[in-house]
Amino acid sequence: MSESFEIKGGKKLKGKVQISGSKNSALVLMAASILTDEDVALHNVPDLLDIHTSIELLEKLGKKIEFVENRLVIQQTKNISTEAPYDLVNKMRASIIVLGPLLAKYKKCKVSLPGGCAFGPRPVDLHIMGMKKLGAKIKLDHGYIDAETSGLVGAQIFLAGKFGPSVLGTDNVMMAATLATGETIIDSAAMEPEGVDLANMLEKMGAKIEGIGTSTLKITGVAKLNGVEYTVIPDRIETGTFLIAGILIGENLTIENCNPEHLAYPIELLKNMGAKIEIKKDSIIVSKSENLKPFTVSTSPYPFLATDLQPFFTVLGCVIAGTSSISEGIYPDRFQYTSELARMGADIKIEGNTAVIKGVEKLTGAEVMASDLRAGAALVLAGLIADGKTVVDRIYHIDRGYEKLEEKLSVLGADIKRVEK
Ligand code: EPZ
Numbered sequence: 001m002s003e004s005f006e007i008k009g010g011k012k013l014k015g016k017v018q019i020s021g022s023k024n025s026a027l028v029l030m031a032a033s034i035l036t037d038e039d040v041a042l043h044n045v046p047d048l049l050d051i052h053t054s055i056e057l058l059e060k061l062g063k064k065i066e067f068v069e070n071r072l073v074i075q076q077t078k079n080i081s082t083e084a085p086y087d088l089v090n091k092m093r094a095s096i097i098v099l100g101p102l103l104a105k106y107k108k109c110k111v112s113l114p115g116g117c118a119f120g121p122r123p124v125d126l127h128i129m130g131m132k133k134l135g136a137k138i139k140l141d142h143g144y145i146d147a148e149t150s151g152l153v154g155a156q157i158f159l160a161g162k163f164g165p166s167v168l169g170t171d172n173v174m175m176a177a178t179l180a181t182g183e184t185i186i187d188s189a190a191m192e193p194e195g196v197d198l199a200n201m202l203e204k205m206g207a208k209i210e211g212i213g214t215s216t217l218k219i220t221g222v223a224k225l226n227g228v229e230y231t232v233i234p235d236r237i238e239t240g241t242f243l244i245a246g247i248l249i250g251e252n253l254t255i256e257n258c259n260p261e262h263l264a265y266p267i268e269l270l271k272n273m274g275a276k277i278e279i280k281k282d283s284i285i286v287s288k289s290e291n292l293k294p295f296t297v298s299t300s301p302y303p304f305l306a307t308d309l310q311p312f313f314t315v316l317g318c319v320i321a322g323t324s325s326i327s328e329g330i331y332p333d334r335f336q337y338t339s340e341l342a343r344m345g346a347d348i349k350i351e352g353n354t355a356v357i358k359g360v361e362k363l364t365g366a367e368v369m370a371s372d373l374r375a376g377a378a379l380v381l382a383g384l385i386a387d388g389k390t391v392v393d394r395i396y397h398i399d400r401g402y403e404k405l406e407e408k409l410s411v412l413g414a415d416i417k418r419v420e421k
Contacts, residue, residue, distance in 0.1 A: 001420055001421070002396070002420075002421055003418055003419065003421070004392055004393045004394075004419055004420075004421050005380060005390075005391070005395050005406060005418060006390075006391050006416070006417050006419050007365075007384060007386075007389070007390045007392070007416045008365075008388070008389055008415040008416075009383055009386040009388065009390060010385070011249070011384070011413050011415050012249060012250070012251045012413055013245055013246060013251070013253050013412040013414060014250070014252060014412060014413055015253070015254070015411060015412050016256050017242055017253070017254070017255055017256065017411070017412055018408075019234045019238050019239050019242070019256065020046035020048075020070075020234070020403040021045050021046045021070065021232035021234065022046075022193075022197070022232055022236065022237075023046055023048060023051065024094070024192075024194045024235075025194040025197040025233050025235075026042065026045045026054075026072075026232045027050060027051070027054050027094050027097060028097055028168070028171045029042055029197065029198060029230065030042070030045075030051075030058060030074065031054075031058075031101055032205070033058065034058070034061065034102055034105055035101045035179060035202075036205060036224075036225045036227055037076045038226055038227025039073060039074065040228055041072070041073045041074075041227075041229040041230070042230055042231075043070065043229075043230070043231040044231050045067070045071070045072045046070070046232075046403040047067070047070060047403055048399060048401060048402065048403050049396070049400040049401075050092050050400045051072075053088060053091050053092040054092070054095070055072075056088060057084060057088045057095055057098065058074060060081055060083075060085065060088065061082070061083075061084070061098065061102070062078070062080035062081055063075065063076060063077065064076075064077050080106070082109040082110065083109065084099075084102075084112055085112060086143060089112035089114050090114075090115070092400070093114035093115070093122055094168060095112075096111060096124055097168050097171060098111060099111045099145065099172050100172035100173060100175040101175045101176070103136055103148075103149060103152065103176055104152055104178065104179040105179065107148060107149050107151065109145075110145070110146050110147075111144065111145045111147070112144050113143050113145060118336065118371045118375075119335075119371075119372055119375075120331050120333035120334065126159055126161050126166045127168070127169045127172050127173075128145060129157075130157050130159060130169060130172060130186075131172075131173070133155040133156075133157045134152040134153060134155055134176055135150075135152050135153045135155070135180075136148065136149040151180075152176055152177070152179065152180035152221075153180055154177060154180050154181060154219070156184075156185045157173055158187045158188055159173060159186050159188050159190075160188035163330050163331075164188075164190075164300070164330070165189060165215070169190070170186060170189045170195055171194075171198050173186055174186065174195070174198065174217060174219060175198070177221060178202055178207040178208075178209070178225060179221055179222065179225065181221050183218060184219045184220075184221070185216065185218050185219075186216070188215055189211075189214070190302070191301070192301070192302040193233060193259070193262045193302070194233070196212055197232065199212040199217070200212065200230075201228060204230060205226050206222055206224070206225050206226045207222060207225060233262070234257055234258045234262075236258070236259065236262040237309060239255060239258040239259075240306070240308075240309045241309075241312055241381070243255060243266075243267070243270070243284060244270075245384065246284075246287065247270060247275045247276075247277075247286055247287075248384065248385050249384055249385050250286050250287050250288055251287055251288065252285055253286050253287065253412065254283055254284070255285075255286065257282060258283065258284060259282060260282070260283075265304050265305060266305055266306075266309060267279065267284075269295065269297060269305065273289075273294075273295055273320075274289055274291060274292045275289040275292060276288075292320045293320070294317065294320050294321070294322035294324040294359065295313070295317065295320075295324045295326070296324065296326075298326070298328075298329045299329045300329045307328060307330035307334060310334060311378030312374075312377075312381060313326050315378050315382050317355075317357035317359065318341060318346045318347075318363060319359055319385060320359045323359070324357045325354050325356045326355050326357070327353050327355075328353045328354075328355075329353075332352070332353035333353075335350050335355055336371045336372075336375065337379065338350060340369060340371075340375075341378075341379070341382055343366045343367075344364055344365070344366045344368065344383075344386055344390065345364045346360060346363060346382075347359075347360055362386070362387055363382055364388060365387060365389045366386075366390060367390075368390065368392055368393070369393045369394050370394045371394075371397070373397050373400050373401040373402075374401075376392065376394070376397040376398040377401075377402060380405065380409075384409070384414055393421070
């Protein structure tokens, strides 16, 4: 039995929607709890599938967890384990984020290699290189990263690959370095807001980090980190999802509890295309915008356009007169979902790492399949503007990263329901 969304397109989205806490921030903040024996209390944690997978993983590693109404309290028990098994890493590749904290805290760990994902290879060589530079001995054994150290030592680490800096790689090395001896410099560090959130929380725990939010981080190791109480930042990708939904079909849609600064670049792009967007301190008001100009854009590391927003821009391009194009600068193969959009009447050609999108008059409802989290949510947006009924299958992908998506959309006026098939 699997679940699908059934959507009848054409309904306006009006009213207010509250953005949840950032999934990708919460996941790394939870992993950071491994660095301390004291309690970590996190507020604004979104209640979604990946968070529950992360809870399961932390429990396996010896943490006791209470999760009530978006408040998550993590406590240490005596049943410590340092192995992240395949069945959990396989469910959520972000589980690789326990590598650095386990190694720093317990001097050894075994973490399953994540393997690929629906939008192409997802290597972890930069994570491994970072740990080696800090002095870890690493063997790749039967699908596992087997790591040990007699004590991590600070080092200078250049953390970018062919497609730029690694977000989770930066976070992994940053966490490991907080308990290493001496000074670590991470050159070409990722600057994503979720990594900044992690650095801010680590500082509150007693870590010494300079250059937060820049591409060079200097971390001076300390002997121990303390417990902390901390609030997760708003989810910028969920914000972007509702923002584009509003441009497609909103009527004074108010997106609350968000941080517009984290979307400064895409907001500027959308405004230049003619989108009606009003920015307040922690909210955005957006309405359906007619006669938008076609766009040519590429995804890149922060502060530029996030790869996780790419599928939403594609849906937008589908209904803008003229030819738009979006190039993928992070995951060149992240376009599988465009064949599903084609089933809804979209005109999209993939040329290398670029989707060339010719605007059509309208999309038409069809049964389509989510291939990953963001692609799945983009198909939901397509369903909201399409003529007639759309069924989005395999919505477990969407449940991994969106808290109550169909409830939030229904409150705004969308005709969407979850059905069992
Ligand atoms: C994070 O993944 C996010 N996940 C992803 O969001 C997001 O798409 C991605 O960053 C890029 O912004 C979480 O935060 C949990 P990367 P991450 O390492 O850190 C290459 C979502 O939908 N690379 O920054 O794993 C890699 O192939 C998810 O919420 C190496 O070459 O991504 C890619 O081209 C999906 N070697 C580029 O770097 C490595 O060791 C950036 O990937 C690691 C990465």
